[in-house]
Amino acid sequence: MTPIASPxxxxxxxxxxxxxxxxxxxGVLLAAAVTCLAVSLWLVLPKAGRxxxxxxxxxxxxxxxxxxxxxxxxxxxxxxxxxxVLLTVSLVAVISAAATITCRSPVYAAIWFALCLSGVAGxxxxxxxxxxxxxxxxxYAGAILVMFxxxxxxxxxxxxxxxxxxxxxxxxxAVAGAVxxxxxxxxxxxxxxxxxxxxxxxxxAAALGATAESTPAASVDLLAADxxxxxxxxxxxxxxxxxxxxxxxxxxxxxxxxxxxxxGLEGDQAETSSLQEGRQA
Amino acid sequence: xxxxxxxxxAALPLLQNGLFVGAILFSLGLxxxxxxxxxxxxxxxxxxxxxxxxVSLVAWSRYHGDFGGQVLVIFVLSVAACxxxxxxxxxxxxxxxxxxxxxxxxxxxxxxxxxxSVDHEIPxxxxxxxxxxxxxxxxHSPATDEAAAxxxxxx
Numbered sequence: 001m002t003p004i005a006s007p008x009x010x011x012x013x014x015x016x017x018x019x020x021x022x023x024x025x026x027g028v029l030l031a032a033a034v035t036c037l038a039v040s041l042w043l044v045l046p047k048a049g050r051x052x053x054x055x056x057x058x059x060x061x062x063x064x065x066x067x068x069x070x071x072x073x074x075x076x077x078x079x080x081x082x083x084x085v086l087l088t089v090s091l092v093a094v095i096s097a098a099a100t101i102t103c104r105s106p107v108y109a110a111i112w113f114a115l116c117l118s119g120v121a122g123x124x125x126x127x128x129x130x131x132x133x134x135x136x137x138x139x140y141a142g143a144i145l146v147m148f149x150x151x152x153x154x155x156x157x158x159x160x161x162x163x164x165x166x167x168x169x170x171x172x173x174a175v176a177g178a179v180x181x182x183x184x185x186x187x188x189x190x191x192x193x194x195x196x197x198x199x200x201x202x203x204x205a206a207a208l209g210a211t212a213e214s215t216p217a218a219s220v221d222l223l224a225a226d227x228x229x230x231x232x233x234x235x236x237x238x239x240x241x242x243x244x245x246x247x248x249x250x251x252x253x254x255x256x257x258x259x260x261x262x263x264g265l266e267g268d269q270a271e272t273s274s275l276q277e278g279r280q281a
Numbered sequence: 282x283x284x285x286x287x288x289x290x291a292a293l294p295l296l297q298n299g300l301f302v303g304a305i306l307f308s309l310g311l312x313x314x315x316x317x318x319x320x321x322x323x324x325x326x327x328x329x330x331x332x333x334x335x336v337s338l339v340a341w342s343r344y345h346g347d348f349g350g351q352v353l354v355i356f357v358l359s360v361a362a363c364x365x366x367x368x369x370x371x372x373x374x375x376x377x378x379x380x381x382x383x384x385x386x387x388x389x390x391x392x393x394x395x396x397x398s399v400d401h402e403i404p405x406x407x408x409x410x411x412x413x414x415x416x417x418x419x420x421h422s423p424a425t426d427e428a429a430a431x432x433x434x435x436x
């Protein structure tokens with residue numbers, strides 16, 4: 001009994017292959033999200049050759065689609081839909097982070113970064129790190145970011161330069177970032193307590209490299225009322241030497257910054273004086 | 282033995298969400314530091330990557346019930362402050378030498394085998410300047426003596 005070669009078998013093969021894919025599986029959604037992210041970042045980044053308000057708008061639309069796809073993927077990967085507060089603050093952080101790197105004006109980028117910092121502080125608060133949430137706002141948005149803005153206003157007071165309107169290799173970089181994010185979220189989605197031994201989450205004892213003799217301290221309640229006091233106790237107890245070292249590092253950075261500035265000034269004066277001597281001679 | 286397992290199962294989605302937000306911030310910072318040309322924006326992107334790392338560390342700290350991750354984030358904050366101080370001094374020095382905040386102004390430091398990159402087709406910046414609100418004029422401006430105003434010893 002020889003099988004009759006039907007012309008429909010060859011035709012129906014691609015359809016069968018297409019219908020074999022579950023279009024709503026997390027892998028397909030993740031791939032679509034990664035592609036959308038790469039294309040939208042590439043469209044929004046300033047490029048040579050075109051001023052492109054249309055492509056920027058298309059990129060923003062694609063970015064919104066990307067966010068939706070990632071939310072849909074994350075709902076299956078982890079449980080992103082549950083925590084509404086975490087979702088809100090992380091959306092603030094992520095959207096303003098994207099605006100930070102795509103905004104043409106550096107001053108606007110710095111201000112978007114301040115908004116991103118407030119979103120990150122909200123994420124830290126949700127994750128139970130109250131002191132770090134407040135310290136992020138005070139140290140970053142209050143001190144470091146103001147310093148950046150000061151240098152921007154000092155050095156570039158007259159708006160956009162040409163280098164702000166184009167970027168280096170926007171397509172390759174967008175693809176690299178999107179692929180990195182896809183790989184990271186794949187491995188994050190695979191984290192689970194009952195996974196096979198290859199990709200099981202490390203327990204606390206394994207993470208600390210504990211042996212039979214030295215058992216690690218028991219898990220503490222990070223959400224206790226005296227959380228900040230306990231964090232201080234940990235910081236100045238187990239990590240006292242590291243705190244001293246970081247203090248010395250801050251001092252060295254301060255002295256180094258002053259030394260570089262004063263040496264640079266002396267160098268400039270020496271250069272100009274030698275130039276003047278050369279002209280006189 | 283049963284209770285820690287159950288607690289870990291409940292904490293797992295939170296850990297995954299935190300790690301995911303951290304991964305997004307890190308990737309966006311990576312794209313920024315690879316593409317942008319302004320030195321200040323490059324440093325902002327580096328700070329963005331540090332924020333992603335901080336979020337991941339705090340998520341792990343919450344998952345394991347240990348203050349180690351939060352302590353590490355405090356150290357990250359301190360190192361970022363040192364980095365910003367020294368980096369801004371270097372940026373100011375670079376600006377006084379070249380007059381630009383462009384990273385390509387220092388492309389003479391590139392490898393000898395690489396060609397010099399020249400910008401072509403720089404798009405015109407045709408977005409209209411944003412219109413800032415103006416105060417309505419109230420009354421007439423008083424008559425002032427210009428010479429006296431420029432020579433007064435205090436304001």
